[in-house]
Amino acid sequence: MSSVRFLSITGAAATLIALASCGNPQTPNPSTPEANGSPATTSQTTAPPSTAADQQQDVDYMTALGLMKGHLLVAKELLDQGKPEQAEPHIGHPIEELYADVENQLPERNVKDFKPTLNTLHDFVKSKPNAPEITTNYKAVMQEIDQAIETLPASQRQSPDFILSVINQILSTAEEEYNAAIANGKIVETIEYQDARGFILYANTLYQSIADQVSQDYPDQAQTLESSLNELQNALPSATPPATPVMTPEEVSTLTQTIQQTSQTISSSPS
Numbered sequence: 222m223s224s225v226r227f228l229s230i231t232g233a234a235a236t237l238i239a240l241a242s243c244g245n246p247q248t249p250n251p252s253t254p255e256a257n258g259s260p261a262t263t264s265q266t267t268a269p270p271s272t273a274a275d276q277q278q279d280v281d282y283m284t285a286l287g288l289m290k291g292h293l294l295v296a297k298e299l300l301d302q303g304k305p306e307q308a309e310p311h312i313g314h315p316i317e318e319l320y321a322d323v324e325n326q327l328p329e330r331n332v333k334d335f336k337p338t339l340n341t342l343h344d345f346v347k348s349k350p351n352a353p354e355i356t357t358n359y360k361a362v363m364q365e366i367d368q369a370i371e372t373l374p375a376s377q378r379q380s381p382d383f384i385l386s387v388i389n390q391i392l393s394t395a396e397e398e399y400n401a402a403i404a405n406g407k408i409v410e411t412i413e414y415q416d417a418r419g420f421i422l423y424a425n426t427l428y429q430s431i432a433d434q435v436s437q438d439y440p441d442q443a444q445t446l447e448s449s450l451n452e453l454q455n456a457l458p459s460a461t462p463p464a465t466p467v468m469t470p471e472e473v474s475t476l477t478q479t480i481q482q483t484s485q486t487i488s489s490s491p492s
Contacts, residue, residue: 279383280383280387282322282323282330283370284387284390286323287387287427288394291422292319292416292419293312294423295308295416296419305346307412307460309346310412311416312342312343313343314416316336316339327369330369335362341354342361379431381438385484388424388428388480388484389484391420391423394420395416395420396473398414398416398417400473402414403470407465408462408463418459418460424453428446439486439490442483442487445483446483453473453477456472
């Protein structure tokens, strides 16, 4: 998977920044009483609210971490199947393609640099594929990614709007990977197929964190989301590609669009 693809997903952030800037409070003119220390005639809000750009940055941050987890989920499947040579690229991709998307933010968010743990896992899989340390390092890196996610406010991690935004960006990448994997009705790129499976697996796992709330507040939409996510996962039934694709790229695209449109319905509903 190319990091360029991920960056293309987040192009909407520029629009959000422009929209957000329209609502920023203006700096007082130096000639006004407020600027000179005199009492203001009306109350002013000194701390600006979180902007749409901030929100999008958090969505992008969690999306990058989610894509890492998707890679690692499918890598674990392949390791369990005794296929370390196929698992290796999926451990390498978070290092080579995704880490740069979050690296500069980690100190700002007080997150431990987990690239060394990823590198250690990658080295073991390449050089000692049967080493028991692989299991230990795999658990460690997954835990460190989870800790990086947990630095986001709980209000976001528990928000259907926020989590569905992350899911939709992850699924957009999965859709691109699935499309790249298939040519002339056959799966011709195994790695891209496996990428798509890993991303869909994590999207399903992530949805479970908000499933109860969505079911309670939006029962009709919840049914659509759950059935569509299940269909997507069934379209990629295992890390080993089927001889014939279960779904065409167009059918996978239709499901991802259904999930996106249903998510927008939830976002636009009165809170």
